[in-house]
Amino acid sequence: MFALTERLLLRPAWPEDADTLYRAIADESIVRNLAKVPWPYTPSDAEYFASMQAEDHYPSALLWLRTGAAPVFVGTCGLAEHEGEPELGYWIARKHWGQGYATEAAKAMVGAAKALGHKRLVSGHFTDNPASGRVLRKTGFKPTGQIARRYSVARGQEVPCALFALHLDEGEGGSDGNADMVMPAAPMAWMAGPTRQAA
Numbered sequence: 313m314f315a316l317t318e319r320l321l322l323r324p325a326w327p328e329d330a331d332t333l334y335r336a337i338a339d340e341s342i343v344r345n346l347a348k349v350p351w352p353y354t355p356s357d358a359e360y361f362a363s364m365q366a367e368d369h370y371p372s373a374l375l376w377l378r379t380g381a382a383p384v385f386v387g388t389c390g391l392a393e394h395e396g397e398p399e400l401g402y403w404i405a406r407k408h409w410g411q412g413y414a415t416e417a418a419k420a421m422v423g424a425a426k427a428l429g430h431k432r433l434v435s436g437h438f439t440d441n442p443a444s445g446r447v448l449r450k451t452g453f454k455p456t457g458q459i460a461r462r463y464s465v466a467r468g469q470e471v472p473c474a475l476f477a478l479h480l481d482e483g484e485g486g487s488d489g490n491a492d493m494v495m496p497a498a499p500m501a502w503m504a505g506p507t508r509q510a511a
Contacts, residue, residue, distance in 0.1 A: 313424050314373075317419070326362060330363075345437070347473075351466035372390025386404060389401070389421050397433070399436075436448075436462070436473045440471075460473050
């Protein structure tokens with residue numbers, strides 16, 4: 313998918329993005345909060361992600377900050393199938409933490425999920441990453457009250473994960489009018505599980 317928000321361009325990953333992606337995510341403080349991403353993260357991992365194709369109903373995007381010059385890579389956001397439901401995931405490069413980019417991108421992705429006909433999204437965060445829970449709440453997700461143990465590839469063990477859900481057919485969440493869907497496309501596959509970095 314391609315989308316514009318107030319500050320960001322969301323677009324699919326392309327093979328030539330691999331080096332930029334690698335330089336941003338090769339940071340243990342990011343990867344430890346993602347379920348499916350290995351640590352250490354290698355250039356080959358980035359090349360693999362940047363060349364993957366996703367299913368039409370599970371879009372993902374690289375996030376680019378629009379500037380007066382060349383766009384600046386910020387992170388990724390996307391949907392992936394998890395236990396039969398679409399799950400929202402994201403991460404933001406460390407130098408861009410605390411600027412609201414995760415929330416902005418997540419709202420755009422929720423809008424895309426609505427447009428694709430999804431009725432419910434799930435997400436979550438490792439309990440030692442509470443900043444991600446704040447992003448989910450700002451995006452409209454509600455805590456389910458459940459804590460599940462989710463395997464973290466980077467940590468090599470199961471980690472407690474607080475679960476969230478968003479019911480799209482009840483008027484919750486969405487892009488709140490700030491995202492313009494430019495063009496649907498079969499995007500690249502989402503690279504991470506339910507937990508995210510501090511946004």
